[in-house]
């Protein structure tokens with residue numbers, strides 16, 4: 460199973476101060492060096508974390524790039540020009556903290572199908588980010604999407620009484636998609652704890668896209684070295 464590392468929140472840290480660091484390219488390099496199969500980045504309409512220059516750089520880096528994007532003319536044009544290896548079509552609301560629900564492929568069938576066709580013709584592997592809902596999965600198939608990404612957010616946020624039901628929905632969705640010949644990815648809210656039941660219950664997973672938990676974990680593993688490095692500079696550069 461492959462891991463796509465979503466590095467949006469490396470860009471979030473940069474945008475908090477309007478500076479040029481941390482570098483998303485460097486983060487991509489480290490993630491790839493650690494064994495990630497690709498880098499995932501969401502170019503949101505409001506550019507709250509990744510910006511156009513980031514996507515340009517990542518697309519030119521040679522790393523496998525999965526561009527997450529809304530189904531808009533602007534995004535389809537950018538993706539058609541950058542030609543990342545893959546793209547994942549997501550719903551997007553301006554006020555949301557993060558992508559809140561799956562794409563409603565049934566309701567937006569014509570526009571989603573048109574985007575799938577345009578991007579597939581450019582050689583981009585298209586995936587639709589949807590809830591584990593059989594009707595949505597069938598619509599994804601009818602759109603000609605080769606991949607879906609099952610939204611794991613409801614599972615990740617479920618209290619103890621809902622976890623089993625959410626896992627069952629994901630497993631049924633994955634089986635149904637596989638029976639239709641659609642390849643299945645999954646993502647959103649996956650962390651170091653909830654990954655175990657997810658992998659134990661849900662079959663046919665090709666790739667997981669994980670961001671927030673990995674960037675958070677990197678604080679624990681990087682903070683000690685970062686503080687030591689600053690203390691070393693203080694000791695080296697202080698006057699007399």
Ligand code: PXP
Pocket residue numbers: 465467501527547549557558588608645646647648649668669670671672
């Ligand atoms: N997959 C999709 C389609 C997403 O929109 C996101 C969040 O941007 C992720 C995966 C990663 O989610 P998280 O940051 O919670 O791991």
